Amino acid sequence: MSFPISFEFFPPKTPEGAEKLRVVRQQLYARQPQFCSVTYGAGGSTQQGTFSVVRSILQEGVEAASHFSCIGATKESVREQLAQLQAMGVKRLVALRGDLPSGYGLGGEFQYASDLVAFIRESTGDAFHIEVAAYPEVHPQARTPEADLQAFATKVRAGADSAITQYFFNPDSYFRFKDDLQKLGIDTPVIPGIMPITGSTQLMRFSDACGAEIPRWIRLRLQAYGDDAASIRAFGLDVVTQMCEELRRRGVPGLHFYTMNQSAATLAICERLGL
Ligand code: FAD
Secondary structure (H helix, E strand, O other): OOOOEEEEEOOOOOHHHHHHHHHHHHHHHOOOOOEEEEOOOHHHOOHHHHHHHHHHHHHOOOOEEEEEEOOOOOHHHHHHHHHHHHHHOOOEEEEEOOOOOOOOOOOOOOOOHHHHHHHHHHHHOOOOEEEEEEOOOOOOOOOOHHHHHHHHHHHHHHOOOEEEEOOOOOHHHHHHHHHHHHHOOOOOOEEOEEOOOOOOHHHHHHHHHHOOOOOHHHHHHHHHHOOOHHHHHHHHHHHHHHHHHHHHHOOOOOEEEEOOOOOHHHHHHHHHHOO
């Protein structure tokens, strides 16, 4: 069997974005992904858009995973959406807590992703393969690294089948996380999430918000390139490809690409990796 890869998209906001994503998907399908996943705005804000892209992927003959976040949701609304996804033929979910934009009250009947995983298992049995999020560099709101590890273990015990990580640029954080899990007796597959580097400002803003560390040597080089986009892309391609090579060599079970609805960088990495 070929080495498993998967691609992540977000639901586009405009008809032009939808058309562009359709083309991007076709380009990426040539790499034969195991599945393609579609993000879901917390609070259900993108539910229609998410489900619509998921439906298109399935119609294109590719396995689709719907992300599903529970913050602010009621059991009734989750039950209804799970039924819709089952009727569409979806067999894979990425179950998340999500983050509500500030100003929203928490409300809802779920506090953590583990509550959602347990609820999905309780109400739909084994109908879905459930992925959850993993944070080798620790989730930004975790009380301690140990508490975050325990929170991950709770998601697995609640019924998660496998996990996808937040992106990282330091493979040691991933392997340390895997070792820690092993000590807890957890050998659930954890698939590294890979963020191609295509720009500098957005990546730095994003990474600060989600708690992904950009190593100093990468940050300084990106800053030094200024707005020389071609050099940033070339450097990013080298760095990310080398990291993927190392991850593969050290035995990761697959790679999940955050495509940002663009094909060029992900395709270039796959090409260099011979995937
Ligand atoms: P949880 O696993 O519930 O963890 C959230 C925090 O609570 C952590 O700090 C954890 O340590 C802590 N915690 C958990 N359980 C307990 C407990 N019992 N007691 C005390 N503390 C606890 N966001 C979206 O809105 N839409 C998406 O589509 C989306 N896709 C993602 C895909 C991947 C692969 C990843 C890695 C992230 C994604 N996110 C998405 C972001 C995610 O929603 C945020 O990182 C969010 O802040 C946490 O979600 P979670 O499912 O990891 O939460």
